[in-house]
Amino acid sequence: MVRQINRLTARTVATVKEVGRYADGNGLYLSLSKNGGKRWVFLYRSAGRIREKGLGSAAAVSLKDARLKADEVRKQLSAGLDPINEGRKSQGVMTFAQCAKAYIASHEAGWSNPKHADQWRNTLKTYAEPVIGKVPVNKVDVSHIMNILDPIWRTKTETASRVRGRIESILDWAAVKKYRSSENPARLKGHLDHLLPRRQKVAKVQHHPALPYKDIPAFMADLRTREGTGALALEFTILTAARTNETLGAKWDEIDLESKVWTVPADRMKARVLQAQPLSDRSIEILKSLSTDTEYVFPGNGDNNPMSSMSLLAVLKRMNHSDITTHGFRSTFRDWAAETTEFPNEVVEMALAHTVKNKAEAAYRRGNMLDRRRVLMDAWSDYCSQPVGSPDD
Template identity: 55%
Template sequence: MARTINRLSHRKVETLKEPGMYSDGGGLYLQVTQGSDRTPRKSWLFRYAVAGRERQMGLGPMSDVPLAEARDRAAAAREMRRAGKDPIVEREASRAEARLAVAKSMSFDECAAAYIAAHRAGWRNVKHASQWANTVATYCSPIFGNLPVQLVDIGLVMKAIEPVWSTKPETAGRVRGRVERILDWAKVRGYRDGENPARWRGHLDHLLPARGKVRRVKHHAALPYAQLPVFLAALKERDAVAARALEFAILTAARTNEVLGATWSEIDPDGRVWTIPAERMKAGIEHRVPLGDSAIQIIKGMMCTKQNSYVFYGDRRAALSNMSLLMLLRRMGRNDITTHGFRSTFRTWAAEQTSFPREVVESALAHTVSNKVEAAYQRGDMFDKRRVLMSQWAGHCNAFDRATKTVTAFRLKP
């Protein structure tokens, strides 16, 4: 039976030891029970009726909930009753919602891992996935990787990219773009809502300068085309797979990864053509490369020492590594140039020493046409014209005369 007390006090609450219900008024009760060790246990209850049926809602033990807080909780429950709501039902609904929110929550790192896993199959090479993971681990994880993705805001994004925006603008741009994609993925999957704090246009562009204004683009160091014949003559004297790979890359004006990944199934010596499949091309489009006499000689030489499915083989049945070409240039004392820079050498030579149309030269470099209208009409790959162009390029590359140690001028018009 409940014992009515006009108003409980902190002192009175502490002294109550007899088992029973002690009313504080307004539906709030202190329940005193006796444990197995005969020690009194005290807890708060809110008693009310719904449709004539009495209900009791626990408000917590007195050891955790002091009298003032118990009164606040009872007052909140009375407000619910005045609004026609059942406090117990409302509390259970709130707890269920909280459990659902926890079940649905994901940290930013978890979202990043899920995004990478979902898109891995669509990326051209495995390195791209590792680059994504490394970017997140280096610039994002230390700042907000463990936080729920819903809590990632503009302040956290700025904290990740602002320190490197002026010193490493390209890296900072990649970080921003990848964070934006991960947060967009999280929003679509229901893990966050609201604006994307990593969005550039109309958002971060008000807080950071454009990357192009921060630092001029640093192009790959390239060898002047006038010096190329002497360099190639020195390269031919080196007996190494890396030397043949670099020579082949120069003669074909192909990208380093395209050359190093070349397989025998892609080479047609009789047709004098190298067909690079779409999945290995930067633009995702199959590319045919005409092979001149010098390139065919390299192919035949590599056939004699064939080790595996790769033309330019490395160890353990793998392709030659990119580092091999870099070390080759270092051994030649050419730290001032890069392998990729030879494509720039070719482009400059073609512009200044030939009259081939721009689109033929760009096609030789496997560059995509940026103008959509132009691309719609330009469906062919101009292979025959490119064969003539690459023949002239090979003539320039091999223009060094070892006997006289002079470069023979080689210039033909298409």
């Protein structure tokens, strides 16, 4: 049966008022919206689903011209092309910089640390955009990537690795959006790893400078003579083996003083998993010494703002310990547990909220081991508080 075409008339187009689609035949429709707007659309099937390509407003495109546009769409379909994708190409492909901006905008709401978006923008602006910022994203190739990475791979290896990964993510996003179709030139495994020396060969992993665990009792004794919320926040961070952002973002509704548990929500944890952290008696003392009239446990400028990480670094500086970082105390805790205690590794790792890569160990650690971790954190607190020069020091 021959499909009927040219069903509509110019009068019908001008007078129809009921919301809906009106078929002219063979894919062309007049679409009338609730607000009275009329436009031409072409419906076709692609990859098992119906797609709709707009052909313009009926106020600007006549019935005759709409049929001519529909003929062009049919020719593209006959040639095996997707009319919507072809339309995007005709409008001009997005540049890499435009794709980078769109990628960051669509992902930053899901990043736990607000600084991540700025880090992405800054590194891409510094290293990638001078080379490929204005290049159409479907034209970015291996030579572009090598021009970006070669100057910094050996001297700024960590930065170069992050830049490469960010470029790879943006180009993958562009491919999903149909802005490019070729292989991702920023892919490392089985691709750039044939052109670049291994990271381990050109740069050693830089660990956060840490205080030797034997020096903790003397350090803690000095810290407890310091005044200010910054000193208390630093001590609390050490006693809980927490990451800096976990402490600074702590809110009072996360603290259960009676049960002596601090529940850190998943969106502030590196592994994106909620962490119930047992609190030692000294940690509870610190919390009870603070005002509960603020949203944040350790407020910064204004009651509704968290303390800055610079406040903790300032405490270390005043104590003549600019050579170590707040994060480094997690390593101090790990070394103390390994060298001086018999706590199982899985208990210590869970106290540090480390992600488990070993599937067997991950299955073993389905629970949160709260009671066992409480014993561990109490022992750590006791060690930090022991008199300087004691036999265990």
